[in-house]
Amino acid sequence: MKGLILVGGFGTRLRPLTLTMPKPLVEFGNKPMILHQIEALAAAGVTDIVLAVNYRPEIMVAALKEYEAKYGVSITFSVETEPLGTAGPLKLAENILKKDNSPFFVLNSDVTCEYPFAELIEFHNAHGGEGTIVATKVEEPSKYGVIVHRENSTQIDRFVEKPVEFVGNRINAGIYILNPSVIDLIELRPTSIEKETFPQLAAAGTLHSFDLEGYWMDVGQPKDFLAGSTLYLSALNKKSPELLSSGPFVHGGNVLVDPTANIHPEAKIGPNVVIGPNVTVGAGARLKHAVILKNATIEPHCFVNNSIIGWNSKVGKWARVENVSVLGDDVEVKDEIYCNGARVLPHKTIAGNVEKPEIIM
Amino acid sequence: MAKKALILVGGGTRGTRFRPLSLESPKVLFPVAGKPIVSHAIDAAATLPSVQEIVLVGFHPASTFNELIAQTKRQYPNIVIKYLQEYKPLGTAGGLYHFRDEILSGDPEAFFVIHADVCSSFPLEEIETFYKNVEADAVILATNVPKQTVVGNFGSIVVADDGSGKVVHYVEKPESALSTLVNAGVYLFNKSIFDTIAEAKKERSDQVSSGVSFDTDPDFLSLERDILSKLPHLSNTKFYAYVSKDFWRQIKTAGSALPANSLYLQKLDQSDSKSPGLLPRSSNIIPPVYADETAIIDPTAKLGPNVSIGKHVTIGKGARVRDSVILNGTEIKHDAVILNTIISDDCKIGSWARIEGSSDSTAASTSAASTGYMVGITDGVSVGSSSTGVSILASNVLVGDEVHIKNSVILNWKEIKSDVCNEVIM
Structure with a gap:
């Protein structure tokens, strides 16, 4: 089988992290974002994966070579010379996606969930239509495009963009399985699969939706990245609790710690914290709702809440970092400093308080 | 020696x-x-x-x-x-x-x-x-x-x-x-x-x-x-x-590149106003203006003083550029206004967009005082202001038609569709 991952551009919404690391390689739950998807695709029997990108950084080429070998898949970069939207990249990768008659997966790279691909294939084959959209239920459907079904059926009747009255609460989760014939509906130009291709399939009665179990989140920006991490950790707690830390420093649960991290037993960590490789956390440090990336140093007695600490960064003693602060690569927050919603670009030193949310360039 | x-x-x-x-x-x-x-x-x-x-x-x-x-x-x-x-x-x-x-x-x-x-x-x-x-x-x-x-x-x-x-x-x-x-x-x-x-x-x-x-x-x-x-x-x-x-x-902050640009241009203009790249004074050119020979500038656009234009830049009809640096490959559409601004490579600026560093802020008034140590150049020449009175666009930024950007810094690959004032857009 085949799969296409829509990676797109420079991930500017996730800056400052993506100033030094391509978005697909930013670690989510201690694993590059794209690796979650590659693993799930490989586990479902996918052997050909296409990455639809606007540019191809060398570091990503190297990382994906490694994954090719490890997961026995072939990974191809499909580089758009101009952004082609969400449907154009399918046409551009036609050679691979149409190489056999099996259906192919399409994933938005920002979306995280439990990727129930095996069930999805089964469902798709059973209904016999041209395409299946994975749907997730949301509390406020008025912000999204809502899926409306034919009565007592999984068959999609139409889409209602930002509905003012309640027509349902299932929305497009950004994950699809499509028959190769769908590509014939797409032209090679900037075009939207949601707005142009799917309405045609729905009108023809060959588009169905599949209800997603468990969590779903678009983690393309820092606030959602943190929220998504929390959802991921809760899911991990249900599925494989043995992967979570049970160290003396854990408080409130759902703490994922890389085995190479060095954490002082008198630190207090949790709930909902991810700690990456070679991270050091000192005595009396307090971390909650936080992601601490590789090689960061959390000095004693500091407080980090609802924030992302970038690779090789350092948070000083008695510092307080909170309110969706994001430190880029190699940032230093000096001792006793307060950071409220600071977005700090790589290689900066913060020696004065950041009292209100601000970009520190 | x-x-x-x-x-x-x-x-x-x-x-x-x-x-x-x-x-x-x-x-x-x-x-x-x-x-x-x-x-x-x-x-x-x-x-x-x-x-x-x-x-x-x-x-x-x-x-x-x-x-x-x-x-x-x-x-x-x-x-x-x-x-x-x-x-x-x-x-x-x-x-x-x-x-x-x-x-x-x-x-x-x-x-x-x-x-x-x-x-x-x-x-x-x-x-x-x-x-x-x-x-x-x-x-x-x-x-x-x-x-x-x-x-x-x-x-x-x-x-x-x-x-x-x-x-x-x-x-x-x-x-x-x-x-x-x-x-x-x-x-x-x-x-x-x-x-x-x-x-x-x-x-x-x-x-x-x-x-x-x-x-x-x-x-x-x-x-x-x-x-x-x-x-x-x-x-x-x-x-x-x-x-x-x-x-x-x-030249410390990005904004300080602007006065440096002005001073070097003024020096060049005073020592040799026929130097390659300097545009001669005309009804729409107020010297000093430097433009690469590959730049395409509509004759109805008004440029200067203190403007540098890079390679393969296009400047459309009726555009206005003053006290600014425009780098290579950038396109400025018709009737756009660029004042006290640095625009990096390969940006696209929409029609009637206005991008400016203000000269009315307090930051600018302190830097006006600092022109006191800009000696050796014609009296009373304004050379823009400190970084806070400058707008800066990094490379590959798209600015929509009619958008107003004031005293702001835009990082690369961003698309600006609505007005921005005193902000950093990351």
Whole structure:
């Protein structure tokens, strides 16, 4: 089988992290974002994966070579010379996606969930239509495009963009399985699969939706990245609790710690914290709702809440970092400093308080 | 005389103050008045009769300067030019000391050391003459700045009362304004400077090993902090200041590239208004305006003063550009207005968009005061303002039609569809 991952551009919404690391390689739950998807695709029997990108950084080429070998898949970069939207990249990768008659997966790279691909294939084959959209239920459907079904059926009747009255609460989760014939509906130009291709399939009665179990989140920006991490950790707690830390420093649960991290037993960590490789956390440090990336140093007695600490960064003693602060690569927050919603670009030193949310360039 | 000129190109601090313009290439390669900041210093050295070799010293990867060096070689076939890369950030004196054998090879009687990140007329010939006349061992280029700007910003120089220019005291970034005469970042040394650095280095490593100093790296030495302060007190070193009244600015923040652009353009215009690239005065051109020959400028667009336009830029009908730098490949559509702004490579600016750095903010009024030390240029010339009175667009930014951007900084690859004021868009 085949799969296409829509990676797109420079991930500017996730800056400052993506100033030094391509978005697909930013670690989510201690694993590059794209690796979650590659693993799930490989586990479902996918052997050909296409990455639809606007540019191809060398570091990503190297990382994906490694994954090719490890997961026995072939990974191809499909580089758009101009952004082609969400449907154009399918046409551009036609050679691979149409190489056999099996259906192919399409994933938005920002979306995280439990990727129930095996069930999805089964469902798709059973209904016999041209395409299946994975749907997730949301509390406020008025912000999204809502899926409306034919009565007592999984068959999609139409889409209602930002509905003012309640027509349902299932929305497009950004994950699809499509028959190769769908590509014939797409032209090679900037075009939207949601707005142009799917309405045609729905009108023809060959588009169905599949209800997603468990969590779903678009983690393309820092606030959602943190929220998504929390959802991921809760899911991990249900599925494989043995992967979570049970160290003396854990408080409130759902703490994922890389085995190479060095954490002082008198630190207090949790709930909902991810700690990456070679991270050091000192005595009396307090971390909650936080992601601490590789090689960061959390000095004693500091407080980090609802924030992302970038690779090789350092948070000083008695510092307080909170309110969706994001430190880029190699940032230093000096001792006793307060950071409220600071977005700090790589290689900066913060020696004065950041009292209100601000970009520190 | 000075056979060699060493140009300090930095790289150890990653130029964070020059962001966002230093996110994609180093500060010293940023073009003002049609050429990279560092090339203004290179040209000054290369055109000096005595200089045979130019050496760039810094911590940037070696490949950074390949193109610049190749181009400079073509321009000056009789000058040797190379780049020496520090193996770790060594500081301004540490870097020189590390490469001392290379610098002293060929036994130069004296050598210039020039900070690439200053905007100056680089009066090297005058410095050389002065050095000979006073029989100095070390000469520092000095310039006067307003008293209120000295504290914490500059290296302060106290000279003898006798008018000789002999330096009696030097302090880097003082806590009080000792003197309005400051270090302009250009020196002429002989080899005795290496003895002083060697001593300072020994002192430093003794302090580090005995635990007196908290600096962890004994190899890191700053010319300004660790060496110049010692020179006035050495009996065997004659240390003089050459005071210049020409224009001079530091290029620290990204916004400070704008006054540097204006000053270099004004200098060029005054010395040779027919210089290649300068557009002649007309009803729609207010000099100085520099434009690359590949730029396509609609005759109804009004440009200047103090505007630099890069390669393959297109400027549409009825557009207005003043006090701004527009880099390569950018497209400015018809009737757009660009004031006090830096626009990097490959941006697209929509019709009737207005992008400006304001001159009405308080930040601008303090910098208006600072034009007091811009001497040697026509009276009353405004050269834009400090970084806060400038808008900056990094590369590949798209600005929609009719959008207003004021006093803001936009990082690369962003699309701006609605008005932005006093913001950083990441």
